[in-house]
Amino acid sequence: MLVEEKNALTEEIENYVDEFGTERSALLPVLQAIQRKHSYISDFAQQEVARMLDIHPVEVYSVISFYAFLHSKPRGRNIVRLCRTISCDMEDKKSVEDAIVRELGIRFGETTKDKRITLEYTNCVGMCDQSPAMIVNERVFTKLDPEKAVNILNEIN
Numbered sequence: 001m002l003v004e005e006k007n008a009l010t011e012e013i014e015n016y017v018d019e020f021g022t023e024r025s026a027l028l029p030v031l032q033a034i035q036r037k038h039s040y041i042s043d044f045a046q047q048e049v050a051r052m053l054d055i056h057p058v059e060v061y062s063v064i065s066f067y068a069f070l071h072s073k074p075r076g077r078n079i080v081r082l083c084r085t086i087s088c089d090m091e092d093k094k095s096v097e098d099a100i101v102r103e104l105g106i107r108f109g110e111t112t113k114d115k116r117i118t119l120e121y122t123n124c125v126g127m128c129d130q131s132p133a134m135i136v137n138e139r140v141f142t143k144l145d146p147e148k149a150v151n152i153l154n155e156i157n
Ligand code: FES
Pocket: 083, 084, 085, 086, 087, 088, 089, 123, 124, 125, 126, 127, 128, 131, 132, 133
């Protein structure tokens, strides 16, 4: 990260702290504000938040880890979530999972180098009668097989 980028981020976080305060209760809104703008909370941002709120960086990190909607790593433009709950598992989710991993060359929890796709798991999305299922951004796809899943991925920009 360039010095200018760091300075700009520090200034931005200072503004959030001015707005939300330095109490412990300001931590979550400050982190949410950072994430809204950058889509994740970098190591540097975490350190700056800890410094400004006078808490340990581990505390900041543990809050980010606790909430599924906060992220400490850059994410892709598209979030692909494959259901890993039992009905999908029994309908051969594994072969769909393997095909996706092979096609994108990344594992679940990772983001493609071009930032096109982040792969994640999700719990049951309520489409058990049409499993296996996955969500691409907000849209649910069902009755997947390896070929169908790969075709869906290839249509995402
Ligand atoms: S178990 Fe996958 S949709 Fe319900």
